Amino acid sequence: MARSARKQEILQAALACFTESGVDATTIEMIRDRSGASIGSLYHHFGNRERIIAALYLEGIGEYAALLEAGLLDSLEAEACVKLFVTGYIDWVVANPEWARFILHNRGRVEAGEMGERLREFNQAHGACIAAILRRHREAGAFKAIPGECFVSVVIGPAQDMARNWLAGRSKRPLAEYRDLLAQIAWDSVRA
Template sequence: MLQDTFERVLPGARKSTKRHILRCALECFLESGIESTTIDTIRQRSGTSVGTIYHHFGNKEGLVAALFFAALDDHKAVMWPELERANSPKTVIEELVHSYMDWVTRQPELARFMFLARSSVAAGPFGEELAVRNREQYSVLHKWLAEGVKLGDIRSLPKETYPSLLLGQSENYCRAWLSGRVPTPPGDHAPVFADSAWRSLAQQI
């Protein structure tokens, strides 16, 4: 599954070494944590040289960011088509939750890494790139939220509250599943969380 993911976001034979390093880095980060993993650890796991790793990623922060963005791009590839096919604010909200929880179920390693790395990427030198990517990724969602408010279907709330209301509960469940605290895959409960997200934003039920 991971091989397919990296092939999709980094296609082509010329990027095979880069994909291999990313897969090995992901294993190291999940086993030892981001802070404890060194470039030399990844070098040993991947069988490449330090120079090759630096050539492709610049430094450890660049490697962490490249892996995070690869995961983000893979999630976007799943989510975007569903959001673009939606025809109402309710459908957009439900599809967002479904696509997110289904993706976590299919890509638990990448999802676990994203939870580990999100704050360091946001606070590091790639924070602005992450902000731009997030704005682009959720542009369709924001359009539908604004339309829903205009139509009176969605409550007008402070903009910063919408992400937590949309995905806060589903993210919490995904974290619990990824840590082994609950047994049922998130995708199995997506309808429950999608309905809850809609109810938290809908003007009237």
């Protein structure tokens, strides 16, 4: 998805515009100016505005999910696994703050749009992958009794809230500073 160099330039320009002005306030012309592509080119590659947003979103969560899944396969212990959810998340946010901000604020929009089905499919596949790994640990008695719907929220919730604050410039200190503490708290929250 989005191989050509031109497409990537456009997506990066769009992300920069979204960061600077907000998604709704970003116009096609702003993306044109920043990417150097012509309006015709934008439409040739993406068809319409919404699809630029969706492509950016899907590429972002795809990259994040790939990173997470790659890490999870190797770490077999439950503790390392839970902590990786947190540290992996924080590391990715710190490394890709623009993308993280964009993804954190535009899930609903993409879900409601024409690519919503595609997004749901993706989340299902990714969720199934994660669930499979967790199930192993749960069945091995590594976790306390927590409904499946709650597990991820408990683990990632605090880190996500801090990430939101940090990305919005409301934090006094760098997010990375709390990385290990949040990982430890997450593990303490779910361990048996």
